[in-house]
Amino acid sequence: MADPLIRFREVTKEFSRPDGVGTFTAVDRLSFAIEKGEIVAVLGKTGCGKSTMFNLLAGLIEPTSGKVDVAGHDPFSEFNAFRGKMGIVFQNDRLMPWRTALDNVVLGLEILDAKRAEAEIVARRWLARLGLSGNENDYPHALSGGMRQRVSIARAFAVEPDILLCDEPFSSLDEMTARDLRAEFVRLVKQAGKTAVFITHHINEAMDVGDRIMVFHRPARIAYEARMDAASREGSGRQAIQDEILKVLSLETGEGMPAAPVV
Amino acid sequence: MTLNPRLRQFLQAVASMFVLLAAWQIASFFFPYYLFPPVQDIVVRTVRILVNWPELKQVLETAMRIFIGLAGAFLLGSLLAIPIGRYPKLESYITPFLVFLQGIPALSWVIIAIIWFHGTEFRIAFIMIITTLPAFTFQVLDSYRSMSKDLFEMTMSFRPSAWTLFRVLIVPTILPGILTAWKINLGNAARVVVVAELVGATGGVGYELLRQQQLFDMAGALAWTIQLVLFVLVVQQVIVWVENWLLRYRPVSERAA
Known part of the structure; x- marks a missing residue:
């Protein structure tokens, strides 16, 4: 069997406390592997360390101990080895307000030194795929929340990354828009054969998107894992997994777990 | 309507100016x-400066000094502000120095420049830069610090x-x-360029103002002052x-009016 594309080996991340006295552990000896082409949904309560794991994976922070391995490289120490290899969709759209929708999608390609004319063709194609033809020259303030998030998805896909990292990308949208975008996202990832890590705190969203679900307990460690196949996405199979996730989450004290309505 | x-x-602006001019005219009686x-008389003198090349040249000379001073202060201010923004530890060393500079009156800098340097243009450039440097540095630093962490992370994700x-x-x-x-x-x-020219130059609006003072010519003094106001506007x-x-x-x- 081929090596996994992403592997965490006993990864721990500690931060200094805000008062400067001592440290707190956000991620504790976390280990997991993700195969190429898999969509893994990471689920957990607020503050359980999902975003820290996300930042470790993106190479934005360095682990205190352990090893993060993505396609044979360390995303932090070999930061530049991942130019164009990772696309990130954040919780909020993070569009540059001074750039039009088209220029926002062009951004990643521009950073990767693509020729302007070619970058524009790619960006226009992605905007069209996400239903934004005609909005290319609009500035973000003129777009709705859903449209802005579509632009940010287009921006992530436009660089043709091998890996997509999504940090609660649809949590700020209304349920109808989120549902449409979720379906669109899964279709695009599968079509392009990408690998995706999808962080969410909505159980149903995790079950709709993921080929596999990992439930985190604080400090980030896997408390439950389930593989989603055709049988487990519907009916009693789905219900059983949902019940199990709820049970696992209820074992942890902390903030409540918002569950998206079943749609 | x-x-x-x-x-x-x-x-409204025209009306308030009209009231000011009317009050002045009445006072002149x-x-x-x-x-x-x-x-x-003031209007005639003002127009004469604008159409008379040797006099207009004096205004342009002052304008050029303002631009050079501002451009120099902006460049130096940005060169200081961006490292301070990136490495906050530098702030503890550089900020007290800038605050100290800010507290020194422009006139003191004029005296210092006259004692330190020989060339008139260099003196004026030095005074302009040193007096506007702290404000430029602090303003560029504030803008740098207001940079969105979210946008920074997003941009960094593309390496x-x-x-x-x-x-x-x-x-x-x-x-x-x-x-x-x-x-x-x-x-x-x-404001600073006028002080600098008044004391240390042989041309420019400040120098002309000094001449009008020696001639006791209020119309001339106002006409030269108006040149500067018009330039700023x-x-x-x-x-x-x-x-x-x-x-x-x-x-x-959200745009400027």
Whole structure:
């Protein structure tokens, strides 16, 4: 069997406390592997360390101990080895307000030194795929929340990354828009054969998107894992997994777990 | 009928200027010429400066000194502000120095410059730069610090080079602050340049003002002063146009008037 594309080996991340006295552990000896082409949904309560794991994976922070391995490289120490290899969709759209929708999608390609004319063709194609033809020259303030998030998805896909990292990308949208975008996202990832890590705190969203679900307990460690196949996405199979996730989450004290309505 | 807000603002400004001019004209009937010359004399002198090349050259000389001073202070201020923004530890060393500079009056700098340096232009450039440097540094630093952490992370996720990061994120982020800094410092620079020229130059609006004082010519003094005011107003309007063009991405309600 081929090596996994992403592997965490006993990864721990500690931060200094805000008062400067001592440290707190956000991620504790976390280990997991993700195969190429898999969509893994990471689920957990607020503050359980999902975003820290996300930042470790993106190479934005360095682990205190352990090893993060993505396609044979360390995303932090070999930061530049991942130019164009990772696309990130954040919780909020993070569009540059001074750039039009088209220029926002062009951004990643521009950073990767693509020729302007070619970058524009790619960006226009992605905007069209996400239903934004005609909005290319609009500035973000003129777009709705859903449209802005579509632009940010287009921006992530436009660089043709091998890996997509999504940090609660649809949590700020209304349920109808989120549902449409979720379906669109899964279709695009599968079509392009990408690998995706999808962080969410909505159980149903995790079950709709993921080929596999990992439930985190604080400090980030896997408390439950389930593989989603055709049988487990519907009916009693789905219900059983949902019940199990709820049970696992209820074992942890902390903030409540918002569950998206079943749609 | 409802007036366009901009037209109404303009008419209000014209009305207040008209009241000021009328009050001056009335005063000219009761006071000696050297205190309150009639408005028409001031207007004639003002226009004469504008159409008379040797005199207009003096105004342009002052304008050039203001630009050189502001450009120098802006460049140095940015060179100081961006490292301070990136490495906050530097702030503890550089900020007290800038605050100290800010506390020194422009006139003291004029005296220091006259003692230190020989060339007139160098003296004036030094005074202009040193007096506007702290404000430029603090304003650029504030803009840099207001950079969105979210946008920084998003941009970094594409792994840009330092130059690309500067070009695609830092410059657009600090641009509104830079334009505001130019607008504010323009007025300061116009005041400082007059002091510098008054004491240490042989040309320019400040030097001409000194001559009018020696001749006891109020109309001339006002006419030269108006040149400077007109210059500041014109340049500020140009900056507003540039600002509205560069920041056209902002909703109309957030743009400069």
